[in-house]
Amino acid sequence: MNHLSEEELVERYYNGAANSGTAGSGQTGAEAVHLDECAECAAAFAALEVDLAAMRPVELPDKGEYYGEQMWARVEAALPSRSLPARKSRLALWRGLAFAAGCAALVTASFYGGRFYEHLHQRPVLQGQRRAPASSPQQKVVVVVLGDHLDRSERLLVELKHADPESPELVNPLTEEARALLAANRVFRDDAQREGDPALTQALSHLDQVLTEIANRRSGLDAAALERIKNQMNADGLLFEVRVLRSKNPHRNKTVRVMARGGAA
Amino acid sequence: MCGMSQGDGAAIEAVLAGDREAFGELVRRHSRMLFRLAVRMTGNEADADDVVQDAFLRAYQKLATFESRADFGTWIYRIAVHCALDRLQRRRQDEARRVSEDNDPEEGGVQVADSKPDPERLAISTEIAVLQEAAMRGLTAMERTAFVLRHLEERSTEEIAAALDVTPNTAKQSVYRAVQKVRRRLTQLKVMA
Numbered sequence: 001m002n003h004l005s006e007e008e009l010v011e012r013y014y015n016g017a018a019n020s021g022t023a024g025s026g027q028t029g030a031e032a033v034h035l036d037e038c039a040e041c042a043a044a045f046a047a048l049e050v051d052l053a054a055m056r057p058v059e060l061p062d063k064g065e066y067y068g069e070q071m072w073a074r075v076e077a078a079l080p081s082r083s084l085p086a087r088k089s090r091l092a093l094w095r096g097l098a099f100a101a102g103c104a105a106l107v108t109a110s111f112y113g114g115r116f117y118e119h120l121h122q123r124p125v126l127q128g129q130r131r132a133p134a135s136s137p138q139q140k141v142v143v144v145v146l147g148d149h150l151d152r153s154e155r156l157l158v159e160l161k162h163a164d165p166e167s168p169e170l171v172n173p174l175t176e177e178a179r180a181l182l183a184a185n186r187v188f189r190d191d192a193q194r195e196g197d198p199a200l201t202q203a204l205s206h207l208d209q210v211l212t213e214i215a216n217r218r219s220g221l222d223a224a225a226l227e228r229i230k231n232q233m234n235a236d237g238l239l240f241e242v243r244v245l246r247s248k249n250p251h252r253n254k255t256v257r258v259m260a261r262g263g264a265a
Numbered sequence: 266m267c268g269m270s271q272g273d274g275a276a277i278e279a280v281l282a283g284d285r286e287a288f289g290e291l292v293r294r295h296s297r298m299l300f301r302l303a304v305r306m307t308g309n310e311a312d313a314d315d316v317v318q319d320a321f322l323r324a325y326q327k328l329a330t331f332e333s334r335a336d337f338g339t340w341i342y343r344i345a346v347h348c349a350l351d352r353l354q355r356r357r358q359d360e361a362r363r364v365s366e367d368n369d370p371e372e373g374g375v376q377v378a379d380s381k382p383d384p385e386r387l388a389i390s391t392e393i394a395v396l397q398e399a400a401m402r403g404l405t406a407m408e409r410t411a412f413v414l415r416h417l418e419e420r421s422t423e424e425i426a427a428a429l430d431v432t433p434n435t436a437k438q439s440v441y442r443a444v445q446k447v448r449r450r451l452t453q454l455k456v457m458a
Contacts, residue, residue: 010444011437014415051448057417058394060301061310067300068293071314075292075321079285 004031004041009048073244077154103145144184150246153181153207157239160214161230165223174221178214185211203245206236273337280328288328292321295338299345305413306349307356308398316352320345346410346428353406400450404443411436412443 004012012031035042063070156177163171189204213229214221221229233239272290279287299320303313323344324331331340401409407429414420414428426436 006445007441010441014440048444048448051451052416052444054393054451055397055400055416055447056393057305058397060304063297063300068296071296071300071317071321072289072292074314074318075325076285076289078318078322079288079325 004034009045013048013052073247076247077243146188149184149188150242154242154246157233157242163226165226168220172220175214175217178211182211182215200245203241206238210238277337288325295341302345302418303349305417306410307352312352316345316349319348343428350406350410353409357406399454400447403446403450408439408443411439415440
């Protein structure tokens with residue numbers, strides 16, 4: 001029998017290693033005999049084994065038992081919206097309508113409650129004073145939902161991540177959006193702290209730092225500021241943290257706060 | 266490759282019936298297996314995470330074409346192989362654009378110059394892993410995939426052929442060429458050490 005080619009040696013190495021009866025294993029009897037008798041082929045095979053042993057599997061990084069959960073958060077955030085079948089759609093529609101009705105009732109009650117309260121407390125003052133100027137700002141009531149807040153925050157962070165400092169017309173609106181998010185963020189953070197939710201508290205605290213940094217840049221975001229904020233976001237893993245919260249927090253659409261626009265709750 | 270569990274079948278039916286959350290069960294169940302494959306194929310954690318995500322997104326979009334008799338684990342594994350292959354090819358193209366040298370006309374692939382390992386790669390690399398990564402750097406995306414599946418994942422030639430949509434002989438040749446190149450590279454590295 002001729003000497004075994006390198007290809008045959010490779011095939012023999014893997015068929016032997018995996019004990020799988022793949023193509024070529026029929027010749028293994030004659031090859032095995034030849035390997036026993038031929039010192040040259042035996043040496044070549046031993047050298048192959050040594051080389052491939054250097055490529056043995058190494059210990060892989062352990063992603064922990066929650067990896068599946070984290071991956072689902074990533075996947076879910078990127079899934080395309082798919083219309084549900086009729087049976088489910090109807091159920092979802094009713095649930096959505098119920099939720100919307102609840103929100104509307106809450107807004108209405110808050111609005112009239114606020115007006116009534118204002119009315120009660122302003123009457124003595126008005127009696128003793130002239131009528132307030134027509135231009136005095138009337139405080140408006142807004143309802144903020146944690147789920148929406150996280151959605152908007154994620155959008156802001158994504159835009160920030162891809163922001164190009166050479167395009168100020170795209171970057172500068174981010175400061176306005178950050179200011180708009182800041183008050184609600186603090187309310188939700190304080191709530192989370194009070195209710196003992198460390199994950200949410202921590203994420204919203206990180207978010208608060210970034211939002212504050214952006215909101216305070218009244219003259220706009222230059223390249224250095226953008227870079228610093230991006231580094232801060234990356235160091236905290238903020239975008240991922242927000243995505244996880246957005247998709248996993250079971251109370252995201254039920255946590256509703258009524259706030260005076262531009263202020264605290 | 267992997268046994269189809271009843272849970273997979275039920276989850277797939279639920280997803281197809283409109284329950285998006287049920288897809289989460291499949292992701293939770295198969296993520297770690299895919300990560301192991303992906304990190305071996307791409308050589309770093311960040312790319313591996315992206316490959317796993319891409320694989321599930323593709324699977325979700327094509328779930329209606331999945332045959333209920335098939336094994337979901339095997340199916341998603343093959344999708345992940347293709348996602349990793351795509352990523353490797355893109356990475357090679359990006360690196361080749363930067364390096365713009367060392368084209369290998371014989372293999373039809375692209376040889377890229379060594380680049381410094383990134384922090385992610387360093388974080389997961391032992392000395393052996395660094396050596397292995399260096400040894401595999403000269404492989405084309407196809408060869409690398411075939412080698413990882415054969416050598417590290419211990420898949421048979423037929424399984425590799427099925428995963429890569431090639432004939433068994435092509436898969437065998439890819440493994441053989443990969444082994445040749447790896448050995449050559451290991452010799453060079455030993456000389457340099």
